[in-house]
Amino acid sequence: MVVPFVYAFNILNLYFFMFRIMVLLILKTKFERERTMDGIIDIKDLCFRYSQENEKLDLSHVDLHVNEGEWLAVIGHNGSGKSTLAKAIDGLIEPESGEIFVDGQKLTEESLWNIRKKIGMVFQNPDNQFVGADVEGDVAFGLENQGIEREEMHIRVKEALQVVNMQDFAKHEPVRLSGGQKQRVAIAGVLALRPKIVIFDESTSMLDPEGRMQIISLIKQMNREEGFTVISITHDIDEASLADRVVVVDDGKIMGDSLPEELFQKGNELIDLGLDVPYPQRLKFELNKRGIQTPSEYMDEGSMVNWLSRSILKN
Amino acid sequence: MDKMLLGRYINGESLIHHLDPRGKLFLSFYFIVIVFLCNNWETYVLMAAMVMLFVKLSDISLGFFIKGVRPLIWLILFTVLLQIFFSSGGQVFWHFGPFTITDQGLINGVFVFCRFVLIIFMSTLLTLTTTPIEISDGLESLLKPLTKIKVPVYEIALMLSIALRFVPTLMDETTKIMNAQRARGVNFGEGNLLKQIKSVIPLLIPLFVSSFNRAEDLATAMEARGYHGGEGRTKYREQEWRKNDTLAVILFIALTGALIFLRN
Amino acid sequence: MVKSIHIEKLNYVYQSGTPFSRRALTDVSLDIKTGSYTAIIGHTGSGKSTLLQHLNGLLKPTSGSLTVAGNHITSETKNKELNELRHHVGFVFQFPEAQLFEETVLKDIAFAPKNFGKSDEEAEQVAAKMATLVGLPDSVLDSSPFELSGGQMRRVAIAGVLAMEPQILVLDEPTAGLDPKGRLEMMEMFEQLHQEQHLTIILVTHQMNDVANYADHVVVMENGGLIANSTPERVFSDPDWLHKHHLGLPQTTAFAAKLAKQGVPFETLPLTEKQLAEKLAELMPQSGGELHG
Ligand SMILES: Nc1ncnc2c1ncn2[C@@H]1O[C@H](COP(=O)(O)OP(=O)(O)OP(=O)(O)O)[C@@H](O)[C@H]1O
Ligand SMILES: Nc1ncnc2c1ncn2[C@@H]1O[C@H](COP(=O)(O)OP(=O)(O)OP(=O)(O)O)[C@@H](O)[C@H]1O
Ligand SMILES: [Mg+2]
Ligand SMILES: [Mg+2]
Numbered sequence: 001m002v003v004p005f006v007y008a009f010n011i012l013n014l015y016f017f018m019f020r021i022m023v024l025l026i027l028k029t030k031f032e033r034e035r036t037m038d039g040i041i042d043i044k045d046l047c048f049r050y051s052q053e054n055e056k057l058d059l060s061h062v063d064l065h066v067n068e069g070e071w072l073a074v075i076g077h078n079g080s081g082k083s084t085l086a087k088a089i090d091g092l093i094e095p096e097s098g099e100i101f102v103d104g105q106k107l108t109e110e111s112l113w114n115i116r117k118k119i120g121m122v123f124q125n126p127d128n129q130f131v132g133a134d135v136e137g138d139v140a141f142g143l144e145n146q147g148i149e150r151e152e153m154h155i156r157v158k159e160a161l162q163v164v165n166m167q168d169f170a171k172h173e174p175v176r177l178s179g180g181q182k183q184r185v186a187i188a189g190v191l192a193l194r195p196k197i198v199i200f201d202e203s204t205s206m207l208d209p210e211g212r213m214q215i216i217s218l219i220k221q222m223n224r225e226e227g228f229t230v231i232s233i234t235h236d237i238d239e240a241s242l243a244d245r246v247v248v249v250d251d252g253k254i255m256g257d258s259l260p261e262e263l264f265q266k267g268n269e270l271i272d273l274g275l276d277v278p279y280p281q282r283l284k285f286e287l288n289k290r291g292i293q294t295p296s297e298y299m300d301e302g303s304m305v306n307w308l309s310r311s312i313l314k315n
Numbered sequence: 316m317d318k319m320l321l322g323r324y325i326n327g328e329s330l331i332h333h334l335d336p337r338g339k340l341f342l343s344f345y346f347i348v349i350v351f352l353c354n355n356w357e358t359y360v361l362m363a364a365m366v367m368l369f370v371k372l373s374d375i376s377l378g379f380f381i382k383g384v385r386p387l388i389w390l391i392l393f394t395v396l397l398q399i400f401f402s403s404g405g406q407v408f409w410h411f412g413p414f415t416i417t418d419q420g421l422i423n424g425v426f427v428f429c430r431f432v433l434i435i436f437m438s439t440l441l442t443l444t445t446t447p448i449e450i451s452d453g454l455e456s457l458l459k460p461l462t463k464i465k466v467p468v469y470e471i472a473l474m475l476s477i478a479l480r481f482v483p484t485l486m487d488e489t490t491k492i493m494n495a496q497r498a499r500g501v502n503f504g505e506g507n508l509l510k511q512i513k514s515v516i517p518l519l520i521p522l523f524v525s526s527f528n529r530a531e532d533l534a535t536a537m538e539a540r541g542y543h544g545g546e547g548r549t550k551y552r553e554q555e556w557r558k559n560d561t562l563a564v565i566l567f568i569a570l571t572g573a574l575i576f577l578r579n
Numbered sequence: 580m581v582k583s584i585h586i587e588k589l590n591y592v593y594q595s596g597t598p599f600s601r602r603a604l605t606d607v608s609l610d611i612k613t614g615s616y617t618a619i620i621g622h623t624g625s626g627k628s629t630l631l632q633h634l635n636g637l638l639k640p641t642s643g644s645l646t647v648a649g650n651h652i653t654s655e656t657k658n659k660e661l662n663e664l665r666h667h668v669g670f671v672f673q674f675p676e677a678q679l680f681e682e683t684v685l686k687d688i689a690f691a692p693k694n695f696g697k698s699d700e701e702a703e704q705v706a707a708k709m710a711t712l713v714g715l716p717d718s719v720l721d722s723s724p725f726e727l728s729g730g731q732m733r734r735v736a737i738a739g740v741l742a743m744e745p746q747i748l749v750l751d752e753p754t755a756g757l758d759p760k761g762r763l764e765m766m767e768m769f770e771q772l773h774q775e776q777h778l779t780i781i782l783v784t785h786q787m788n789d790v791a792n793y794a795d796h797v798v799v800m801e802n803g804g805l806i807a808n809s810t811p812e813r814v815f816s817d818p819d820w821l822h823k824h825h826l827g828l829p830q831t832t833a834f835a836a837k838l839a840k841q842g843v844p845f846e847t848l849p850l851t852e853k854q855l856a857e858k859l860a861e862l863m864p865q866s867g868g869e870l871h872g
Pocket of ligand 3: 082083
């Protein structure tokens with residue numbers, strides 16, 4: 001008796017789902033005027049709140065400057081406002097006050113679609129960003145939106161799938177893919193659009209270790225070899241350590257801006273900032289507890305291994 | 316939710332799989348119309364022969380088609396009985412109140428049964444050999460003229476294709492949440508009606524919440540990838556009309572001719 | 580020690596008897612002792628979740644059988660007979676916050692005990708206790724679970740499972756998607772339950788550090804079968820074997836392996852930072868920091 005009922009409900013739910021998407025897409029964001037600036041992204045005194053009833057700002061007087069070709073990691077504990085910041089940069093939410101410049105262009109209602117072409121976004125949940133019926137259809141989705149000719153689309157889709165090493169899966173439906181594979185498809189969808197900036201919002205957090213490492217090395221390749229400006233929002237120490245610079249978000253504010261090595265020196269404080277403590281730091285802490293003195297500056301794994309083996313094997 | 320085999324696409328490389336979905340869609344509808352031209356044994360046999368030919372060409376075992384009939388069997392039997400009891404004409408075998416069984420009635424009953432089976436086989440053939448996305452693309456092309464009277468055909472087709480893509484995901488979700496609530500001591504489908512309805516609430520609310528969040532995520536992802544309505548969009552998948560599609564249409568025209576010739 | 584779970588020749592095939600059938604478990608035999616902390620690891624799709632779902636009868640064996648907390652389950656077992664079993668096995672699914680549905684946090688936590696026959700009052704008492712145990716502030720008990728943050732929702736869901744007061748706690752990647760602080764707090768909480776209430780814990784995870792830090796037993800799965808069933812020390816002592824099966828090492832073990840390559844002598848590779856620091860302290864001259872003071 002219940003099962004047919006559940007089926008019926010699921011169909012209803014599906015209609016609701018479609019309706020909801022339609023409504024959300026029709027409610028578009030609105031912006032104003034224009035001016036130019038240097039730096040690929042410049043944010044000036046940005047404030048935002050999700051609803052007027054909120055007493056607190058969800059983004060509070062944010063200033064941020066991102067250089068072209070840079071890899072910027074954004075960290076912060078759950079609910080600190082990282083995703084909100086990313087959405088603001090892509091014009092997916094409307095700020096209360098403040099200005100955002102992307103590639104010299106001010107984010108306004110007129111420039112919105114142009115700016116979105118320059119920014120690619122990869123989100124957290126692999127399932128909720130797979131729009132197409134199959135892999136190639138999904139990669140092509142953004143291209144279709146830009147009205148690109150079919151021949152050109154075929155070339156770009158093929159290229160993008162090759163970069164993420166998913167060319168053998170072109171005809172696969174999402175149900176037959178693992179989470180990591182879906183994320184690679186999402187990245188291909190971004191690559192096909194040839195943006196200047198790619199924002200990864202916790203794109204590795206729902207993956208198994210193997211999938212996670214693949215995505216991280218893909219991000220590295222995109223930044224180092226292909227020159228994309230990368231903003232990666234993350235709780236992952238491996239991902240953050242590859243960045244050129246790390247900003248800390250807390251309570252909707254930018255609380256810190258430093259090199260990864262500087263930040264990692266903080267040790268146990270990092271846990272409160274939404275990051276793991278790097279392994280060498282944790283080991284140092286345990287060694288110190290046992291009366292062994294360690295070098296005070298930050299050491300990565302390689303140099304820690306070297307230091308330890310040298311001081312042990314010398315005897 | 317493992318029972319969702321009905322009408323599910325089955326991968327294949329047959330002639331039928333490779334026909335243009337627009338043609339397939341149109342001809343399936345057309346087939347349903349011309350089934351109603353049948354009114355004697357010759358015409359039904361001809362149609363049955365055609366359907367068997369298509370089934371053979373599709374390389375899919377007959378079992379799948381027969382399974383397609385099963386869920387509708389009560390509806391079919393009911394209609395058949397209606398025909399048998401309420402038809403008049405011909406020799407009367409049995410009579411009671413408003414019920415009569417005549418030879419004409421029996422024959423009509425058999426015909427109605429055949430008609431149902433033919434239609435179900437043909438629709439099953441369409442869904443077994445055509446991916447949902449091809450069907451939705453096909454519909455979009457067939458409905459394109461309606462854009463002239465301001466029907467948002469592109470948007471409807473896109474939403475349809477997204478909904479289709481999410482069917483397995485939502486089914487999975489349903490299984491997961493049912494399992495989670497079972498583990499918390501809910502017995503789905505047991506006890507009296509009130510109890511059963513109550514047991515469904517812990518399932519429906521989480522499903523609703525999750526599809527709400529999903530829709531939100533998906534809309535954000537689509538917008539981030541530059542979706543702003545159907546205007547100015549191009550299409551990645553192309554539909555190609557080949558020789559076989561033209562042949563199929565000719566076959567159906569010939570079939571119509573033959574039916575008109577054979578019927579009385 | 581008593582066997583809490585006894586699994587014999589368990590086979591499971593999804594959608595068995597259809598063209599979409601798919602074998603997920605092959606001849607799995609396994610014993611789990613009462614009061615133990617067992618970690619199940621393996622590549623994605625190796626059958627971990629499928630195995631777990633048998634433990635409280637959400638799936639029934641295609642062939643073979645298992646006995647859990649005194650309940651025998653085979654392919655023939657009726658759904659009615661499973662209630663007793665489910666009472667004893669608490670199951671925390673992946674992303675368990677998806678199961679929340681009640682108007683208030685307290686009601687949601689009290690849902691399972693009520694289903695298993697406690698009165699409303701008793702159930703809410705247990706619920707309040709469990710809310711404290713998982714670290715939820717009293718102030719949220721009367722608010723809607725949907726107004727909470729992700730981490731708090733996770734806690735509510737876990738409290739809702741603990742409120743059944745199970746003997747066996749099954750955890751399927753319970754910390755996925757949380758930030759490192761949340762992960763640490765959650766794992767410490769399970770450890771506390773294990774220590775204080777002697778719960779039998781079965782944990783599926785991809786985090787080898789958690790295996791090293793908490794488990795006393797490890798089961799490794801591949802392609803629906805068991806390929807190892809041993810202690811963490813033994814399983815992690817062979818990095819090459821793990822690598823061959825696409826599995827990682829705990830950070831400490833990986834780090835120690837690097838040291839070993841440089842010539843630092845280890846009899847066995849350590850599993851936790853504490854063990855490694857202990858060992859290094861032995862090896863080092865106590866005046867240690869000759870480099871930078
Ligand atoms: N759609 C929304 N409506 C209302 N409030 C929201 C919405 N999305 C987020 N918030 C609130 O805004 C704040 C910041 O959320 P945000 O998602 O930006 O955090 P985050 O840093 O990305 O966290 P996480 O690490 O969990 O992803 C939170 O307090 C959250 O509850
Ligand atoms: N409902 C289902 N129907 C058909 N096949 C399934 C179903 N659920 C799982 N499978 C298949 O069974 C196998 C084992 O899946 P399972 O979910 O148990 O793996 P897992 O080890 O838990 O993986 P993960 O680490 O990704 O959670 C996989 O090949 C999977 O594709
Ligand atoms: Mg976020
Ligand atoms: Mg699993």
